[in-house]
Amino acid sequence: MTIVLETVRLKLHDIAHGRSGDKGNRSNISVIPYCEDAYPLLLEQVTEAQVLELFAHKGASAVKRYELPNLPALNFVIDDALEGGVNSTLNLDLHGKTLSFMLLAMPVEVPLDRVREFTNGRRG
Amino acid sequence: MTKDLVHIGCGAGFAGDRKDAGGPVVDTLAKRDGPKYLIFETLAERTLALAQKQKLKDPAKGYSPFLEAYVRPVLERCLAHKIRIVSNFGAANPMGGARKILEIAQELGCRTPRIAVVSGDDLLTVMSEGEIRAHKSIEGLPIGDGIVAANTYIGARPIAEALAGGADIVVVGRTTDPALVLGPLIHEFGWAEDDWDRLAAGTLAGHLLECGAQVTGAYFADPGFKDVPDLAHVGFPVATIGRDGAISVSKANNTGGAVTPASVKEQILYEMHDPSAYLTADVVLDITGVSVAQESDNVVSISGARGKPRPDTLKTTVSFDGGWLGEAEISYAGPNALARAKLARDVIRERCLERGSNAEYRFDIVGLSSTFDGGSAPYPGRPAPAPDGDFRVRAAVSSHSKEVAEDLADEVLSLYCSGPAGGGGFRRNITAQIHTASILVDRNRLAPSVSYCGAET
Numbered sequence: 177m178t179i180v181l182e183t184v185r186l187k188l189h190d191i192a193h194g195r196s197g198d199k200g201n202r203s204n205i206s207v208i209p210y211c212e213d214a215y216p217l218l219l220e221q222v223t224e225a226q227v228l229e230l231f232a233h234k235g236a237s238a239v240k241r242y243e244l245p246n247l248p249a250l251n252f253v254i255d256d257a258l259e260g261g262v263n264s265t266l267n268l269d270l271h272g273k274t275l276s277f278m279l280l281a282m283p284v285e286v287p288l289d290r291v292r293e294f295t296n297g298r299r300g
Numbered sequence: 301m302t303k304d305l306v307h308i309g310c311g312a313g314f315a316g317d318r319k320d321a322g323g324p325v326v327d328t329l330a331k332r333d334g335p336k337y338l339i340f341e342t343l344a345e346r347t348l349a350l351a352q353k354q355k356l357k358d359p360a361k362g363y364s365p366f367l368e369a370y371v372r373p374v375l376e377r378c379l380a381h382k383i384r385i386v387s388n389f390g391a392a393n394p395m396g397g398a399r400k401i402l403e404i405a406q407e408l409g410c411r412t413p414r415i416a417v418v419s420g421d422d423l424l425t426v427m428s429e430g431e432i433r434a435h436k437s438i439e440g441l442p443i444g445d446g447i448v449a450a451n452t453y454i455g456a457r458p459i460a461e462a463l464a465g466g467a468d469i470v471v472v473g474r475t476t477d478p479a480l481v482l483g484p485l486i487h488e489f490g491w492a493e494d495d496w497d498r499l500a501a502g503t504l505a506g507h508l509l510e511c512g513a514q515v516t517g518a519y520f521a522d523p524g525f526k527d528v529p530d531l532a533h534v535g536f537p538v539a540t541i542g543r544d545g546a547i548s549v550s551k552a553n554n555t556g557g558a559v560t561p562a563s564v565k566e567q568i569l570y571e572m573h574d575p576s577a578y579l580t581a582d583v584v585l586d587i588t589g590v591s592v593a594q595e596s597d598n599v600v601s602i603s604g605a606r607g608k609p610r611p612d613t614l615k616t617t618v619s620f621d622g623g624w625l626g627e628a629e630i631s632y633a634g635p636n637a638l639a640r641a642k643l644a645r646d647v648i649r650e651r652c653l654e655r656g657s658n659a660e661y662r663f664d665i666v667g668l669s670s671t672f673d674g675g676s677a678p679y680p681g682r683p684a685p686a687p688d689g690d691f692r693v694r695a696a697v698s699s700h701s702k703e704v705a706e707d708l709a710d711e712v713l714s715l716y717c718s719g720p721a722g723g724g725g726f727r728r729n730i731t732a733q734i735h736t737a738s739i740l741v742d743r744n745r746l747a748p749s750v751s752y753c754g755a756e757t
Contacts, residue, residue: 189525193520193522193525193526193562193566194566195519195520195566195567195569195570197569197570197571197572198571199571199573200438200439200738201439202573204569204571204572204573206565206566206569206570206572208562208565208566208569210562233673234673242574242575242576244569244575244587244588244590246588246589246590246591246604247565247568247590247591247592249565249569251569251572251573251575253573253574261439262345262346263345263346263622263733263734263735263736264622264698264733264735266625266660266661266662266696266697266698267662267670267671268664268666268670268671268694268696269670269671272671274671274672275671275672278672281681282681283681
């Protein structure tokens with residue numbers, strides 16, 4: 177008998193935090209789960225392809241995901257996401273500082289029985 | 301007696317950081333035993349080009365315009381408690397910055413400090429514009445005409461040398477940010493040039509401290525998700541680093557903020573690309589094995605940094621004339637505000653584009669879509685805003701012609717009488733742009749040197 181667990185759709189923001197940084201026209205965004213046990217879920221659902229799709233309308237050309245199981249955390253490096261970068265972009269946000277929250281708005285499917293655990297580490 | 305622990309605090313994480321942050325850091329350091337340092341990181345990529353321009357106008361200037369605001373409140377106590385100051389507030393004119401500090405010391409009536417000046421980061425003194433231009437930029441962008449500045453990120457060794465020469469204060473121009481911390485550690489512990497793991501740990505400590513309160517709960521707070529007590533008085537970081545490379549990060553006593561594994565993890569990954577290869581002038585840092593642990597309230601320990609041999613090349617930021625940026629904004633609020641804001645945006649767009657200029661334009665509605673948006677299409681997953689909200693129309697243009705920039709601002713201004721109903725709060729901003737490109741240069745081309753002013757040893 178297989179047991180199908182029900183999931184609930186949350187924002188990535190509900191189970192993880194992060195910060196964006198910039199170098200030239202490249203943005204890096206960290207994604208850090210509040211609860212370490214949520215790391216495999218992030219590995220599975222927050223993929224290079226999905227992040228590229230999320231940033232495509234800004235002109236992003238490639239996404240590289242680095243995995244840090246020790247922390248645990250993910251680090252996304254997004255090429256051409258900053259409309260030229262701090263010294264030439266016309267964006268109000270020259271550095272793309274707000275972009276971590278664009279990524280954190282992404283939906284994730286969290287098993288119903290783990291929601292409490294995965295959102296519990298907040299206020300840390 | 302061996303000194304096995306060094307205490308380093310940070311008083312500024314960027315040019316323009318809080319002017320009163322250093323005080324509590326100095327109070328905290330003063331109570332610690334062992335070697336003590338206060339760093340200020342005050343140089344962003346574009347700051348140096350602006351400083352070079354300032355120096356051209358007045359040869360005595362070109363150091364950080366915030367130098368006095370940072371140094372004056374803490375100088376007397378730093379000298380009294382043997383807290384040595386290391387900062388890149390030299391910018392384009394480290395010697396000018398050093399002279400300014402001497403002047404402040406004199407005015408305050410404290411003892412004359414011995415100040416070391418590290419120079420040699422200015423690539424234009426050893427390389428012609430043509431030779432610089434012959435380098436391919438890391439970003440793949442061409443280096444434009446009118447080079448204003450070309451400064452190389454030099455490493456920690458000259459800072460260590462300056463401290464060995466008895467400096468109370470070290471003033472540097474362009475250096476890697478972590479070198480402000482690694483320099484003192486090399487000086488105190490005598491770490492060898494190929495002691496890669498130790499140099500990596502010192503670089504990681506520098507990376508954690510260099511952004512000021514970003515590791516102590518600032519730029520982290522997210523109410524209801526990541527609550528941070530008393531953010532208004534967030535304490536700046538104070539770290540203790542061991543001879544073996546052990547790092548422990550805390551914050552100034554009697555301040556707000558929070559140091560937690562989460563706040564430390566965010567800063568570890570800040571502006572990091574490949575976590576196994578964070579390139580600096582001194583070492584290639586690998587953080588893939590790093591772990592963090594809460595030691596006690598507001599004290600987090602970090603371990604596991606590994607190092608690989610330093611690269612043969614050094615990064616140089618080349619700054620050149622980037623034409624003009626024109627920006628203008630106007631607000632619409634209340635009933636049907638969104639429709640009036642959209643109409644205003646469409647009017648300006650139509651009038652600017654029919655000019656036939658090939659300049660690059662952008663039109664935003666702040667409150668509808670601005671920073672997340674690419675300037676054209678709405679970003680995915682955006683919730684619909686209320687039509688009766690509070691919206692700000694923003695137009696921007698980049699052009700080599702100042703007239704085009706001014707023309708855009710005038711178009712937005714004209715909405716006052718010729719646009720939709722109820723527009724208000726017009727602001728304009730026309731700024732000369734400096735563009736940058738990064739190149740890698742052979743490290744042997746630069747020979748950083750240390751000179752001193754002020755007191756003799």
